[in-house]
Amino acid sequence: MKREKPPTIVDVAAEAGVSIATVSNVINRRKVPMSPETIRRVEEAITRLGYRRNVMATNLSRRRSHELGLILPHFGGYYGRFAEKLEQKVHGYGYHLSVFSAAGMDPEIERRHLEHLLQRRVDGLVSHGLAMSIPSTMQLAGEGTPLVIFNGWNWPGDVVKWAVNLDFAGASREAAGYLLARGCRTVVYAGRRHGMGANEQRIAGFLAGVGEHGTEVAHALLDAGELGVAGVLEAALSVGGSASAGPVGIYTFNDALALELLAECHERGIRVPDEVQLIGMDNEPFAKAAFPSLTSFEMPVDLQTSLVAAFLIKQLGEALDEADEALLEQYLAQTVGHELLIPMTMVVRNSTQKGAFHSHP
Amino acid sequence: MKREKPPTIVDVAAEAGVSIATVSNVINRRKVPMSPETIRRVEEAITRLGYRRNVMATNLSRRRSHELGLILPHFGGYYGRFAEKLEQKVHGYGYHLSVFSAAGMDPEIERRHLEHLLQRRVDGLVSHGLAMSIPSTMQLAGEGTPLVIFNGWNWPGDVVKWAVNLDFAGASREAAGYLLARGCRTVVYAGRRHGMGANEQRIAGFLAGVGEHGTEVAHALLDAGELGVAGVLEAALSVGGSASAGPVGIYTFNDALALELLAECHERGIRVPDEVQLIGMDNEPFAKAAFPSLTSFEMPVDLQTSLVAAFLIKQLGEALDEADEALLEQYLAQTVGHELLIPMTMVVRNSTQKGAFHSHP
DNA sequence: CTGTTAGCGCATTCAA
DNA sequence: TTGAATGCGCTAACAG
Numbered sequence: 001m002k003r004e005k006p007p008t009i010v011d012v013a014a015e016a017g018v019s020i021a022t023v024s025n026v027i028n029r030r031k032v033p034m035s036p037e038t039i040r041r042v043e044e045a046i047t048r049l050g051y052r053r054n055v056m057a058t059n060l061s062r063r064r065s066h067e068l069g070l071i072l073p074h075f076g077g078y079y080g081r082f083a084e085k086l087e088q089k090v091h092g093y094g095y096h097l098s099v100f101s102a103a104g105m106d107p108e109i110e111r112r113h114l115e116h117l118l119q120r121r122v123d124g125l126v127s128h129g130l131a132m133s134i135p136s137t138m139q140l141a142g143e144g145t146p147l148v149i150f151n152g153w154n155w156p157g158d159v160v161k162w163a164v165n166l167d168f169a170g171a172s173r174e175a176a177g178y179l180l181a182r183g184c185r186t187v188v189y190a191g192r193r194h195g196m197g198a199n200e201q202r203i204a205g206f207l208a209g210v211g212e213h214g215t216e217v218a219h220a221l222l223d224a225g226e227l228g229v230a231g232v233l234e235a236a237l238s239v240g241g242s243a244s245a246g247p248v249g250i251y252t253f254n255d256a257l258a259l260e261l262l263a264e265c266h267e268r269g270i271r272v273p274d275e276v277q278l279i280g281m282d283n284e285p286f287a288k289a290a291f292p293s294l295t296s297f298e299m300p301v302d303l304q305t306s307l308v309a310a311f312l313i314k315q316l317g318e319a320l321d322e323a324d325e326a327l328l329e330q331y332l333a334q335t336v337g338h339e340l341l342i343p344m345t346m347v348v349r350n351s352t353q354k355g356a357f358h359s360h361p
Numbered sequence: 362m363k364r365e366k367p368p369t370i371v372d373v374a375a376e377a378g379v380s381i382a383t384v385s386n387v388i389n390r391r392k393v394p395m396s397p398e399t400i401r402r403v404e405e406a407i408t409r410l411g412y413r414r415n416v417m418a419t420n421l422s423r424r425r426s427h428e429l430g431l432i433l434p435h436f437g438g439y440y441g442r443f444a445e446k447l448e449q450k451v452h453g454y455g456y457h458l459s460v461f462s463a464a465g466m467d468p469e470i471e472r473r474h475l476e477h478l479l480q481r482r483v484d485g486l487v488s489h490g491l492a493m494s495i496p497s498t499m500q501l502a503g504e505g506t507p508l509v510i511f512n513g514w515n516w517p518g519d520v521v522k523w524a525v526n527l528d529f530a531g532a533s534r535e536a537a538g539y540l541l542a543r544g545c546r547t548v549v550y551a552g553r554r555h556g557m558g559a560n561e562q563r564i565a566g567f568l569a570g571v572g573e574h575g576t577e578v579a580h581a582l583l584d585a586g587e588l589g590v591a592g593v594l595e596a597a598l599s600v601g602g603s604a605s606a607g608p609v610g611i612y613t614f615n616d617a618l619a620l621e622l623l624a625e626c627h628e629r630g631i632r633v634p635d636e637v638q639l640i641g642m643d644n645e646p647f648a649k650a651a652f653p654s655l656t657s658f659e660m661p662v663d664l665q666t667s668l669v670a671a672f673l674i675k676q677l678g679e680a681l682d683e684a685d686e687a688l689l690e691q692y693l694a695q696t697v698g699h700e701l702l703i704p705m706t707m708v709v710r711n712s713t714q715k716g717a718f719h720s721h722p
Numbered sequence: 723c724t725g726t727t728a729g730c731g732c733a734t735t736c737a738a
Numbered sequence: 739t740t741g742a743a744t745g746c747g748c749t750a751a752c753a754g
Contacts, residue, residue, distance in 0.1 A: 005424070006482075006505065008747055019725045024749060033723060055480045056417045056426070057747035060730045063366070065417070075444060075460075080436030084464040096477055098459055099436075103445040116457055119416045121367075144367065256646060263650040285617060286647040289624040369731055380741040385733055394739060418731035421746045 007049040016045035027053060059121070068312065069117035070099045071110060071127040078282050078299045079128075082150075085301050086126065089309035093318055095123070105194055118145065124312045128152060129163075129197040146315040148308050153197040153339065162311045163339045164304055168198055168281075169205030171297045171344040172251065175279045176209025176219075179249030182352055184277060186218040186240035187249040190232045190257055193225050199253060202281075206251060224253070229260045233268075236276070247277050249352075255280035255287045258294050262351070278351040292350035300342055307331060307340065368410040377406035388414065420482070429673065430478035431460045432471060432488040439643050439660045440489075443511075446662050447487065450670035454679055456484070466555055479506065485673045489513060490524075490558040507676040509669050514558040514700065523672045524700045525665055529559055529642075530566030532658045532705040533612065536640045537570025537580075540610030543713055545638055547579040547601035548610040551593045551618055554586050560614060563642075567612060585614070590621045594629075597637075608638050610713075616641035616648045619655050623712065639712040653711035661703055668692060668701065 009027075013020040018038060025032055026042045045051070059065045068090055072079045079101075087097040098120075100113035114137070117125060125145050129152025138159045149155055149163040172189070179187045189206040191199045203221055210219045218240030222232045236250050252258040258280030265272050272278060272292055280287055280296040287294040310324040320328065331340055370388075374381040379399060386393055387403045406412070420426045429451055433440045440462075448458040459481075461474035475498070478486060486506050490513025499520045510516055510524040533550070540548045550567040552560045564582055571580045579601030583593045597611050613619040619641030626633050633639060633653055641648055641657040648655040671685040681689065692701055 010747080020748080021726075021750085022724060025724085028749080035723065038723080052476075052480055054421070054482060054747055055477075056421045056482060057730090058749075060415070060417045060421055060732090061747080061749040063730065063749095075436040075441030077437070080441060080462070083436060084462055087462075087470075088464070091473075099462075100460070101441070101445055101448075103449070109448075112452075115413075116416075119413055121415060121417060256650075259647055259650040263652060263654070266652045284647075286620055286651075289617075289620040290647075291624060291627045291652055293624070370733095371731080381732075382734080382741055382743095383739090386740085389733085396739065399739080415731055418746090419733075421748090422731080422733045424746065 006054075007051045008054070009051075011049055012042065012045045012051050015049055016041045018042060065121050065123055066094060067096045067098060067120065067122045068124045068126065069113075069120075069122040070097055071113055071117075071125070072099065072101050073105050073128055074103065075101045077284050078301065081299075081301050082305060085305040086309060089305050090313065092321075093309070093313050095313070095316075098122070105196075124148070124316055126150065126308055126312060129155070146312060148312045148315070150304060150308055151198055153201060157338045161315060161338060164307045164311065165201075165339060165341055166299065166304065167341045167343050168201040169208070170341070171281070171346070172202040172205030173209035173212070174205075174346060175251040175297075176206045176249075177212060178346065178352065179251065179277055179279065180210070180213050180217060182249070182273075182277060183246045184249035185246035186220075186236070187251065188220045188222055188232075188236045188239055189251050190222045190224050190236070190261065191253045192257070193223050202251075202253065224257055229257070229264050233261055233264045233270075233276075237270075247273060247275050249277045249279070251279045253281065255282045255284040255294055255296055258296070258351070259286060259290055262290060262292075262294070273350065273352050279346075280351075283347055287347075288349070290351075292353075295349045295352040296347050297344045298347050300344065304342055307342070367415075368412045369415070370412070372410055373403065373406045373412050376410055377402045379403060426482050426484055427455060428457045428459060428481065428483045429485045429487065430474075430481075430483040431458055432474055432478075432486070433460065433462050434466050434489055435464065436462045438645050439662065442660075442662050443666060446666040447670060450666050451674070453682075454670070454674050456674075459483070466557075485509070485677055487511065487669055487673060490516070507673060509673045509676070511665060511669055512559055514562060518699045522676060522699060525668045525672065526562075526700060526702055527660065527665065528702045528704050529562040530569070531702070532642070532707070533563040533566030534570035534573070535566075535707055536612040536658075537567045537610075538573060539707065539713065540612065540638055540640065541571070541574050541578060543610070543634075543638060544607045545610035546607035547581075547597070548612065549581045549583055549593075549597045549600055550612050551583045551585050551597070551622065552614045553618070554584050563612075563614065585618055590618070590625050594622055594625045594631075594637075598631075608634060608636050610638045610640070612640045614642065616643045616645040616655055616657055619657070619712070620647060620651055623651060623653075623655070634711065634713050640707075641712075644708055648708075649710065651712075653714075656710045656713040657708050658705045659708055661705065665703055668703070 009020050009023050013023045022038060023042050025034060026039050070083055070086060072083060083099045090097050102110035125147045127149055129149060147160055149160050151165050152163050155163055176187055187210060189203060191202060210217055220239045222235050224232050227235060236248050250261060258278045262272060262278060265276055270276055278294060280294045283296040283298045287296045306327055310320055310328045314320060370381045370384050374384045384403055386395060387400050431444055431447060433444060444460045451458050463471035486508045488510055490510060508521055510521045512526050513524050516524055537548055548571060550564060552563060571578055581600045583596050585593050588596060597609050611622060619639045623633060623639060626637055631637055639655060641655045644657040644659045648657045667688055671681055671689045675681060
């Protein structure tokens, strides 16, 4: 624990025999003209001393941190990829991204992270539709820091300028329609209550899809958190009365749940997709490798992060590059209000293809 | 973009009719005696103005950030959980944790994050065995910031005081032995070259396990990155000559790879575990839900993060609580050098239980 | 082209 | 019990 304190700009100036202002100039590659000789001497001094600029001092002085904060519900799957992509994106604009996880929607942890980011005076924030209550968030975020939400619905436009959402409703509508088209006699949605807005969107879309079907169809909304996986499966199987023909279609909150249901089907000798058809969401790597492979929805992470970054960078008064500017305009044109919807595409696999698998022939 | 600048301690002082020193005192020096009246006035002013302390200024003044940095190879699975746990742990000691992902072992990104963390003058660093070269890291980290490594091997003791590692070698040894004991005629290890140290540890342990077997046994080391999943399976099947009796045992770098191999087996009508037995690593949620479920190794995230936190906090000169102190001593006692090894436990499932599954009866 | 100087927001002696 | 003054490391006019 020796830790002699790191060299400062003053040490560098002394070492190079110039003033601190000059050092600052060469560090920040300012426009001001400087003799090559001076630059060389300063740079030498910097490497010789192992100088590293103190960003706290820099930010304090600049009254600008060039730092952005991202709050995620957790680091897994889609969200992790989201974070990495967004980091790359904003780095291209000279911003740094600090990522925090609410460790599974824990409002307390979330609040802590938010508070910390605010105290650090980040220039902007990106957050999922939070676990914290909206008023509580509003109070924290206040009018202050630019905030872009992703996958959050019904945020008042005065606190959130933009919400960049995946069209879970549309996807769910499609899923329901697809299952019905495949001849399912019954369709159910298996959700997770703590999915919050994302869950509600799926429900709304699912119901819409069911409603669009020509004839009346047996359906149900199930909660996996409440019923458990086995409970969901049982409930699903008994919805339409056990005698009717055709498989039961189950559309799940995400691939993880779909996979668990799949395992439960194996356990009970229920054939997929003959007796039960499954559609998940997220298109996780394991969805493809499952047996039978799971039909799911691809997450357009690239597009979503690009849009999020574009909105935030723009709010920060920065100029966007050609591609991002174009992207923004394209989506802005087809958007009403401040909620932007990104369409999703279904990836059809064997869990919805009749006859592709027989567990117990 | 109005953003009137946030209130400072000066504003609060004015509002409360006291000096800034007094404000500072009520905020963080409750030890010094102050009249309750003053405290009340200051606190009122704070809430009235919505004052929030600027940590950059605070840290600059204190010459201490109370912030720790964590660098991960990526956010997925085990690492994500690791981050969340560690965050909780260090929060208990009054530290904040900033997490960064190298986006899949990208040395460039990793360097960027490390540099940023150092510029931010974090009090300590935690990192996986990095993607960056060791010398490059040493130069960066230098003698300066306390650094604890996890799952990193062969780091010189003068730059890394502690390395807290999972015993991948021991687990791999056990895996090989287990497969052999289950009657496998052939055992192979399917790895990922970019797993680096973690991969090498597995290889060493695997070979040791094979070597401990009484008789000579056909085995091989395969690289999934090079051969592809199909290639690995083919190679594995042909290792011992196709005629010999007993299943082929495949021990994989992680569950993801095991699952892909499992899918490939289904594809080709190869029965698991009758013809092929699989053991993965990480005990991901999908390992349990796979069909057949995958034998794997549990990751002791809690224990590992506790130890990492304890080492780092201690290096920072902080006092540990009872439990952590005890934990530290316990492990210190059984450790030689600066590399600490955490034992892992196997979770046996159907992918190694004969007869549990017949894909094509 | 280079140096002087006044902040940035806060913590912390040292006096009062 | 409170306040004035100094410094943390750096940036950004403004002079020279």
